[in-house]
Amino acid sequence: MNKKSKNGGYAALKAAFPHTVPVMAGYLFLGISYGIYANVSGFNFLYPMMMGIIVYGGSLEFVAVSMLLGSFAPLQTFLVALLIQARHLFYGIAMLEKYRGTGWKKLYLIYTLSDETFSVNCSAKVPEGVDKGLFYFFISLLDQMYWVFGAALGGILGSFIPFNTEGLDFVMTAMFVVIFLEQWLKEKKHYTALIGVFASAGCLLVFGADSFLIPTMVCILCFLTVFRKPIEKAGGFE
Amino acid sequence: MTLSQEIITIAVCALATVICRFLPFIVFSGKRETPEYIRYLGKALPAAIFAMLVVYCLKNVSIAEWSHGLPELAAILVTVGLHLWKRKMLLSVAAGTLCYMLLVQFVF
Incomplete structure (x- = not known):
């Protein structure tokens, strides 16, 4: 017991790291792009770095740079930020049970529940003998470190990039595709996955790229509520 | 400000x-x-x-305009195909991304 807890941290870190490699590639690239964007917008590297630590929400941080360039409007900033971040409500609901009983780490786990960290922690299986809380903690911590490091680096480098990285941002798409596929292969019936596909594709067509997330969330909630009986009967979520 | x-x-x-x-x-x-x-x-x-x-x-991919979402489609097919075959996440993600980068840099 004692020995296990002594090595628990290292074992959890070792188990966690491979799960974060796609996020590392994506976050370093996106983080650097974000830092460059902030830099060419006239902010020194401390801005993207601190926003990576304090706000830590990719798309909102990009928007925040343009807000900082505009006039001071805290209420409007707050409302826009809420709209952009509303999808995180879903992540919390989905992680309620998984993050239960993680002790002191829970605050940090919730604080850093980004799209990518949510996807990894929600789909990764905690290896046997590894502390669940520490495993999630290291994935969350590594992910945030990649992002903050990338943002700071981009902020320092400015627009100097040594090689052509066009298309590298696809790494995030590919990761979500694989996680979605894994989920699909785990399920016997695909009701909820199909609800997700059709709700988001439908809302994207109707509402457009800039404002389809909130309607998509509403649609998903409605469908999951209306079809609760058949979905629960099909089961096989985990 | x-x-x-x-x-x-x-x-x-x-x-x-x-x-x-x-x-x-x-x-x-x-x-x-x-x-x-x-x-x-x-x-x-x-x-x-x-x-x-x-x-x-994929929200900013336009089917109507040039490239028509083809690089995205091809890269996703590579990702999914390789994943169904090998079931190795890193491999699938890396290959899909590389395929996309090659397509947007050299083909489209």
Whole structure:
């Protein structure tokens, strides 16, 4: 017991790291792009770095740079930020049970529940003998470190990039595709996955790229509520 | 903006993020049993959310304009095909990304 807890941290870190490699590639690239964007917008590297630590929400941080360039409007900033971040409500609901009983780490786990960290922690299986809380903690911590490091680096480098990285941002798409596929292969019936596909594709067509997330969330909630009986009967979520 | 206005703006962004991330955990705190409906949502949501995130990543792809989403389609097919074959996440993600980069840099 004692020995296990002594090595628990290292074992959890070792188990966690491979799960974060796609996020590392994506976050370093996106983080650097974000830092460059902030830099060419006239902010020194401390801005993207601190926003990576304090706000830590990719798309909102990009928007925040343009807000900082505009006039001071805290209420409007707050409302826009809420709209952009509303999808995180879903992540919390989905992680309620998984993050239960993680002790002191829970605050940090919730604080850093980004799209990518949510996807990894929600789909990764905690290896046997590894502390669940520490495993999630290291994935969350590594992910945030990649992002903050990338943002700071981009902020320092400015627009100097040594090689052509066009298309590298696809790494995030590919990761979500694989996680979605894994989920699909785990399920016997695909009701909820199909609800997700059709709700988001439908809302994207109707509402457009800039404002389809909130309607998509509403649609998903409605469908999951209306079809609760058949979905629960099909089961096989985990 | 002055420095203090900048700090307030950043703090407001952080506050909105923290609210969205913490709200479910605060409302359904550990002491009381989580309502069954919420537990059901917690299990049913991930598959739908993953689909939403894939669509979110592809939201700016235009089928009507040049390249017609073809590099994205090809790269996703490579990712999915390789994953069904080898079932190795890193390999599938790396190959899909590389395929996309080659396509957008040299072909389209």
